[in-house]
Amino acid sequence: MRIALDAMGTDDAPVAEVAGAVEALKDTDGDLEILLVGDQDAVEAELARHPDAPRDRVRVVHAPERVLPDESPAKALRRKPNSSIAIGLGLHRDGQADAFISAGSTGAVMAGSLFILRPLAGVDRPPIGTVIPTARGPLLMLDAGANVDCKPHQLVQFAQLGKVYAQDLMGIPDPRIGLLNIGEEPGKGDERSVETHQLLAAQTDLNFVGNVEGRAIIQGVCDVLVCDGFAGNVLLKFYESVASFIVGLLKPALGDELLHKPDVERIFRLLDYTETGGAPLLGVHGITIICHGGSPPKAIRNAIRVAAQAVRSSLVSHFERELAPQQTPALDDA
Amino acid sequence: MRIALDAMGTDDAPVAEVAGAVEALKDTDGDLEILLVGDQDAVEAELARHPDAPRDRVRVVHAPERVLPDESPAKALRRKPNSSIAIGLGLHRDGQADAFISAGSTGAVMAGSLFILRPLAGVDRPPIGTVIPTARGPLLMLDAGANVDCKPHQLVQFAQLGKVYAQDLMGIPDPRIGLLNIGEEPGKGDERSVETHQLLAAQTDLNFVGNVEGRAIIQGVCDVLVCDGFAGNVLLKFYESVASFIVGLLKPALGDELLHKPDVERIFRLLDYTETGGAPLLGVHGITIICHGGSPPKAIRNAIRVAAQAVRSSLVSHFERELAPQQTPALDDA
Numbered sequence: 001m002r003i004a005l006d007a008m009g010t011d012d013a014p015v016a017e018v019a020g021a022v023e024a025l026k027d028t029d030g031d032l033e034i035l036l037v038g039d040q041d042a043v044e045a046e047l048a049r050h051p052d053a054p055r056d057r058v059r060v061v062h063a064p065e066r067v068l069p070d071e072s073p074a075k076a077l078r079r080k081p082n083s084s085i086a087i088g089l090g091l092h093r094d095g096q097a098d099a100f101i102s103a104g105s106t107g108a109v110m111a112g113s114l115f116i117l118r119p120l121a122g123v124d125r126p127p128i129g130t131v132i133p134t135a136r137g138p139l140l141m142l143d144a145g146a147n148v149d150c151k152p153h154q155l156v157q158f159a160q161l162g163k164v165y166a167q168d169l170m171g172i173p174d175p176r177i178g179l180l181n182i183g184e185e186p187g188k189g190d191e192r193s194v195e196t197h198q199l200l201a202a203q204t205d206l207n208f209v210g211n212v213e214g215r216a217i218i219q220g221v222c223d224v225l226v227c228d229g230f231a232g233n234v235l236l237k238f239y240e241s242v243a244s245f246i247v248g249l250l251k252p253a254l255g256d257e258l259l260h261k262p263d264v265e266r267i268f269r270l271l272d273y274t275e276t277g278g279a280p281l282l283g284v285h286g287i288t289i290i291c292h293g294g295s296p297p298k299a300i301r302n303a304i305r306v307a308a309q310a311v312r313s314s315l316v317s318h319f320e321r322e323l324a325p326q327q328t329p330a331l332d333d334a
Numbered sequence: 335m336r337i338a339l340d341a342m343g344t345d346d347a348p349v350a351e352v353a354g355a356v357e358a359l360k361d362t363d364g365d366l367e368i369l370l371v372g373d374q375d376a377v378e379a380e381l382a383r384h385p386d387a388p389r390d391r392v393r394v395v396h397a398p399e400r401v402l403p404d405e406s407p408a409k410a411l412r413r414k415p416n417s418s419i420a421i422g423l424g425l426h427r428d429g430q431a432d433a434f435i436s437a438g439s440t441g442a443v444m445a446g447s448l449f450i451l452r453p454l455a456g457v458d459r460p461p462i463g464t465v466i467p468t469a470r471g472p473l474l475m476l477d478a479g480a481n482v483d484c485k486p487h488q489l490v491q492f493a494q495l496g497k498v499y500a501q502d503l504m505g506i507p508d509p510r511i512g513l514l515n516i517g518e519e520p521g522k523g524d525e526r527s528v529e530t531h532q533l534l535a536a537q538t539d540l541n542f543v544g545n546v547e548g549r550a551i552i553q554g555v556c557d558v559l560v561c562d563g564f565a566g567n568v569l570l571k572f573y574e575s576v577a578s579f580i581v582g583l584l585k586p587a588l589g590d591e592l593l594h595k596p597d598v599e600r601i602f603r604l605l606d607y608t609e610t611g612g613a614p615l616l617g618v619h620g621i622t623i624i625c626h627g628g629s630p631p632k633a634i635r636n637a638i639r640v641a642a643q644a645v646r647s648s649l650v651s652h653f654e655r656e657l658a659p660q661q662t663p664a665l666d667d668a
Contacts, residue, residue: 239576
């Protein structure tokens with residue numbers, strides 16, 4: 001398996017990317033190869049600082065351009081065909097890589113994946129999934145910010161994609177699908193939510209558990225939480241910030257000794273987004289994982305692990321199977 | 335000053351209401367009187383359990399009916415004209431009370447306030463405000479769930495109401511107004527947010543600081559956060575639950591001794607919604623404060639304190655002044 005990693009994405013690229021890639025390579029038994037896509041000299045120089053890197057399984061692919069965080073994603077992709085994002089996605093499209101990972105401009109990675117990989121049939125607007133910790137284990141929330149003003153039938157597509165992702169990547173055979181809403185009853189919420197609830201309830205192949213209020217998310221009442229990208233993005237960013245806010249408040253009060261108690265460390269780790277390994281863009285012809293711009297090596301390593309798992313589980317073909325129009329069995333099949 | 339308190343609102347009514355009212359009365363020096371609105375016998379019996387209650391400043395107003403949590407708010411108000419909510423709001427409308435507080439059905443308190451008190455001129459849909467703790471002090475978020483599918487000009491009304499509330503109740507002379515959104519730049523977000531941003535930026539009498547992302551809320555980058563009730567409700571309920579989730583995770587790991595360190599107690603108190611004292615419904619002809627159904631006496635006491643402060647500061651007439659169409663001064667006034 002070969003994974004293309006944008007080496008120019010994080011705020012201190014290519015330092016975190018190279019370190020994360022080296023860690024990921026050392027984790028695995030040899031079937032993983034990584035293409036570091038970025039400025040050849042900079043990446044080679046950084047690689048040289050890792051004498052322990054398994055050099056037979058890492059290759060640098062030169063990409064002389066870089067999409068900057070404040071550039072318009074669509075324009076940047078047009079103007080910079082040799083950016084690390086465009087070249088990395090091109091390698092994936094052409095079958096020279098099985099997945100693509102980037103911590104660069106989320107907008108550009110998303111737009112590039114749409115243009116270069118293309119959406120799957122039955123997916124109008126590929127959503128970003130993100131895994132958040134809850135009291136009952138991880139929960140996949142989607143859309144986490146790729147699309148706003150979503151239509152109800154698009155939210156149903158998110159539910160289908162989320163179901164398959166939870167099966168393949170989270171090991172949940174029959175994921176409970178919830179709809180983010182401001183009341184539990186079917187008629188509650190804004191117009192979109194009321195209509196989406198009806199559509200989801202009519203999908204016999206989805207284990208739809210109904211509306212999920214803000215307070216129920218953290219209780220883990222569902223495995224897949226479907227929402228418009230506006231609410232999803234607000235929630236996700238809020239969660240990350242509020243967890244570190246509370247942890248930051250408590251740290252000085254707790255003192256060093258206590259902070260390193262195994263129980264306390266475990267909790268802080270649970271709330272640490274760098275453990276979750278990037279957010280997949282779901283519903284394109286390929287595996288794209290989007291990481292934070294501030295990702296440390298650990299987050300990059302985890303994203304590589306997730307991407308490899310998605311490839312191994314044939315995630316994309318499972319998406320296609322789920323999205324295929326249901327065949328009504330002919331009578332003589334019965 | 336006289337405050338009408340729905341004595342039948344909390345899950346264990348009238349226990350928390352009576353205890354909270356007695357505490358509030360003992361807090362003040364004598365200018366506060368409380369009308370406990372509810373089943374006369376039940377409330378009197380509960381009052382008898384507080385021999386220290388200043389009985390000259392508390393009066394029971396009999397309300398034989400009670401709106402149940404799962405009743406349709408509009409129907410319940412029509413069918414139960416003698417509910418504690420309807421009678422309490424009627425006392426306020428008729429000038430026999432200066433404010434109304436209830437921990438009963440949020441929908442019924444809201445609907446009752448609209449029907450009985452009526453919205454102020456210039457307010458299409460009165461929002462619920464809620465004060466949340468941030469790194470830089472309290473922040474007023476509105477709408478916290480009264481209205482969904484809000485129009486941009488209605489969000490501008492929320493900003494005007496929020497500005498006045500922050501001035502009068504939070505002591506902030508020129509509150510920073512932020513718009514909840516999924517990007518900082520003016521063109522970001524869904525259609526509603528893009529248009530609302532333009533309208534807010536054009537309001538010269540508002541200190542509009544721009545879009546506020548989910549991660550910036552907790553940093554306290556604004557004093558008033560304007561949003562549709564869908565996102566606001568999701569965020570609010572999520573915040574309450576995530577704070578207690580994290581605190582709950584940490585408590586067993588920390589142990590009793592540490593939990594009672596003053597620093598740690600202060601932090602847990604900061605994250606405790608019962609400290610904030612209920613959520614005001616803004617933009618009606620009166621002061622309505624809505625409390626959680628699970629409110630303990632402390633939360634009721636704090637709601638009484640907030641209501642009294644709103645009355646003393648002439649909140650409603652300040653709303654009217656802010657909402658009045660701007661007079662263009664005649665030339666000879668210059």
